[in-house]
Amino acid sequence: MSDTFIISIVTFIYFAAAFSYLISFVFRKKPVAFIALALTVLGIIAQTSAFIIRWIHSYKLGIGHIPLANFYESVTFFSWSIIFIYLVMGVRYKNSLIGALANLFAFILLAYASLSGDMSSQIQPLVPALQSNWLTIHVISCFLGYACFAISFGTSVLYLIRQRFKKNPVNFLPEPEFLDEVTYKMISIGFVLLTLGIITGAAWADHAWGRYWGWDPKETWSLITWLIYAAFLHARLVRGWKGTKMSLLSIFGFLAVVFTYLGVNYVLSGLHSYL
Amino acid sequence: MIACTAKQIPRIIKLTLPEKNKFSDSIFGSSQIKKNVQCHKSLSDLEEKAASLLKSLVSMPVQVRKDDKSYFFSEKGRYSRMGFIFIHLSILLILGGGLIGAIWGFDGQMNIVEGKSGDTMFLYGGEGPRKLGFEVRCDKFKVDFYKTGQPKEYKSDLTILENGKKVLSKAIRVNHPLIYKGFKLCQGTYGIAGTDNFQIVVKNKKTGKETVLTLNLMEKTSLPDSKFLFAIAKFMPNYQNHGPAVLGVLIEPEKAHEMLWLFKGHNQQMKDLSFIFKDFDSRYYTGIQVSRSHGVNIVWAGCILLLVGFVLSLFFTHTKVWLRISERKDGCEVKIAASVNRNRKDFEEKLEKLVIRLQAE
Numbered sequence: 001m002s003d004t005f006i007i008s009i010v011t012f013i014y015f016a017a018a019f020s021y022l023i024s025f026v027f028r029k030k031p032v033a034f035i036a037l038a039l040t041v042l043g044i045i046a047q048t049s050a051f052i053i054r055w056i057h058s059y060k061l062g063i064g065h066i067p068l069a070n071f072y073e074s075v076t077f078f079s080w081s082i083i084f085i086y087l088v089m090g091v092r093y094k095n096s097l098i099g100a101l102a103n104l105f106a107f108i109l110l111a112y113a114s115l116s117g118d119m120s121s122q123i124q125p126l127v128p129a130l131q132s133n134w135l136t137i138h139v140i141s142c143f144l145g146y147a148c149f150a151i152s153f154g155t156s157v158l159y160l161i162r163q164r165f166k167k168n169p170v171n172f173l174p175e176p177e178f179l180d181e182v183t184y185k186m187i188s189i190g191f192v193l194l195t196l197g198i199i200t201g202a203a204w205a206d207h208a209w210g211r212y213w214g215w216d217p218k219e220t221w222s223l224i225t226w227l228i229y230a231a232f233l234h235a236r237l238v239r240g241w242k243g244t245k246m247s248l249l250s251i252f253g254f255l256a257v258v259f260t261y262l263g264v265n266y267v268l269s270g271l272h273s274y275l
Numbered sequence: 276m277i278a279c280t281a282k283q284i285p286r287i288i289k290l291t292l293p294e295k296n297k298f299s300d301s302i303f304g305s306s307q308i309k310k311n312v313q314c315h316k317s318l319s320d321l322e323e324k325a326a327s328l329l330k331s332l333v334s335m336p337v338q339v340r341k342d343d344k345s346y347f348f349s350e351k352g353r354y355s356r357m358g359f360i361f362i363h364l365s366i367l368l369i370l371g372g373g374l375i376g377a378i379w380g381f382d383g384q385m386n387i388v389e390g391k392s393g394d395t396m397f398l399y400g401g402e403g404p405r406k407l408g409f410e411v412r413c414d415k416f417k418v419d420f421y422k423t424g425q426p427k428e429y430k431s432d433l434t435i436l437e438n439g440k441k442v443l444s445k446a447i448r449v450n451h452p453l454i455y456k457g458f459k460l461c462q463g464t465y466g467i468a469g470t471d472n473f474q475i476v477v478k479n480k481k482t483g484k485e486t487v488l489t490l491n492l493m494e495k496t497s498l499p500d501s502k503f504l505f506a507i508a509k510f511m512p513n514y515q516n517h518g519p520a521v522l523g524v525l526i527e528p529e530k531a532h533e534m535l536w537l538f539k540g541h542n543q544q545m546k547d548l549s550f551i552f553k554d555f556d557s558r559y560y561t562g563i564q565v566s567r568s569h570g571v572n573i574v575w576a577g578c579i580l581l582l583v584g585f586v587l588s589l590f591f592t593h594t595k596v597w598l599r600i601s602e603r604k605d606g607c608e609v610k611i612a613a614s615v616n617r618n619r620k621d622f623e624e625k626l627e628k629l630v631i632r633l634q635a636e
């Protein structure tokens with residue numbers, strides 16, 4: 001079975017998981033949440049095998065490298081990271097809505113990877129600059145960080161919706177304190193991972209080009225993202241901010257993540273344009 | 276930021292030092308988290324139970340007995356307070372290291388033709404040449420391609436020479452630099468610097484005899500069995516989009532020269548001779564990115580400190596619990612005070628469980 005075929009199946013699994021989580025949330029049905037969790041686990045197992053199959057296949061083509069080297073591969077890995085972070089960090093909140101969010105994001109990313117016209121799913125040879133072990137840990141830590149930020153973005157949006165319709169009696173969303181707490185936890189983990197990502201990126205640049213920081217657009221934007229989240233943590237730890245202002249900061253931060261990830265490639269160009 | 280961090284340092288240090296008021300009564304009134312419970316048990320029973328519960332929740336408690344009251348104090352994660360100092364200090368280190376690099380560091384490029392050596396780099400930003408203080412020789416350059424034609428790997432065998440003497444030899448590739456005297460030499464680019472050893476097959480159509488010539492540019496040779504001389508006047512890597520070609524010159528003594536562009540791999544005629552331009556060697560130059568970055572080690576130290584600070588700060592919590600058991604008529608009164616620097620909610624839940632277990636039979 002080809003890895004791209006498995007990925008198209010996984011796309012549907014994540015959709016089904018998101019849907020089941022939503023059903024379980026709206027109708028407060030525990031067994032459905034269990035089915036949703038089982039689907040999520042099935043999805044990530046299948047996606048991990050697709051990753052390994054693709055990896056092995058690249059060696060058969062004589063251009064062997066870990067599949068983290070082009071846009072298609074990075075988008076699929078992003079979706080994998082979100083599910084991974086959900087299973088490691090998010091499950092213990094025992095809230096179906098978080099599961100629905102994670103699966104929905106993963107589904108959207110995979111659907112985008114398969115349907116978008118400007119993305120080739122072919123395995124491509126690796127240019128010499130990318131042939132480095134730093135690449136692997138750099139990409140993995142960045143994407144795990146982005147995954148945390150994606151989930152905190154989701155909980156922040158829910159927080160704002162929840163606050164906007166405070167007086168609405170059919171408000172079935174989770175307690176605002178809970179959403180605020182999840183946002184904060186996810187951002188603290190994501191921040192450490194992003195820091196690790198930036199540091200390993202700098203180490204790699206130092207190895208490949210003899211300089212650890214070059215104000216390349218991607219580097220600059222990752223620094224801006226980092227500063228926004230540092231501001232978030234300070235607002236919370238130093239000023240004791242909570243609630244709406246924090247949600248807005250977190251949404252802001254995630255927009256910076258998206259711009260760092262996509263905008264820089266489409267709008268600006270630089271060393272990272274291969275992704 | 277310096278001011279802010281410095282202002283916090285005394286407070287942090289105070290919090291990191293061992294707790295002085297381990298067994299005071301006032302803490303039960305002033306602490307963030309307070310609990311007060313009645314237990315119908317004897318003092319000694321409760322002491323034993325409290326010690327083991329505190330041990331599993333926090334750490335092995337210290338205990339004193341004053342009159343009819345028993346005091347416990349238990350603490351963990353004290354050093355997580357230092358995370359804050361580490362994080363801010365590390366940012367200063369990174370900025371400081373970066374500043375040092377910006378002031379004293381420089382980078383540029385040097386191109387060395389295979390077999391030749393160089394001792395000068397050209398600074399980026401048009402700042403002109405700069406001597407390295409040693410010589411770099413490129414002994415060999417090699418590039419491999421994928422089937423698609425993209426470069427797969429390129430490699431330069433370099434030798435460092437000091438006053439003409441060989442000091443060190445190393446092959447550099449992209450992502451595998453050479454460091455010498457603080458200079459980092461990274462494989463950057465490459466290109467074709469020159470060509471030689473043009474192979475031309477000449478066939479005499481009358482005699483049917485074939486000769487292979489190996490020529491350099493502007494090098495005259497006489498062709499065997501004939502009165503002609505032959506030379507290559509020019510080379511074009513891609514002449515009129517038909518690929519590499521050489522300008523062949525056929526010289527007949529005391530007559531006008533005859534010239535013809537010979538395309539690589541084609542059979543072409545001049546007089547009664549046929550020529551095939553078979554092959555040629557190209558000499559590459561290697562483009563080396565040279566940088567002298569001061570302060571990098573300070574930056575890396577800062578990065579490591581930053582990560583250590585995060586781990587301390589985010590994954591450990593400074594937890595302190597004070598517990599006092601006093602005898603009452605029908606059992607004991609237990610007062611608990613606690614403080615944590617984060618995750619207060621989680622901790623309060625755990626403390627609640629401790630209280631329930633303390634009261635349980």
Ligand code: HEM
Pocket residue numbers: 230233234237238276277279280283355356358359362363366588
């Ligand atoms: C721009 C200048 C900065 C100032 C003025 C500043 C100031 C402060 C202050 C006053 C605290 C409170 C400490 C406490 O109450 O325990 C704090 C905490 C913190 N700062 Fe900064 N900071 C700055 C930059 C940064 C940056 C760039 C980072 C990036 C990671 C950072 C990371 C942190 C963290 C993680 C904490 C929480 C430490 C803890 O709770 O243990 N700070 N900062």
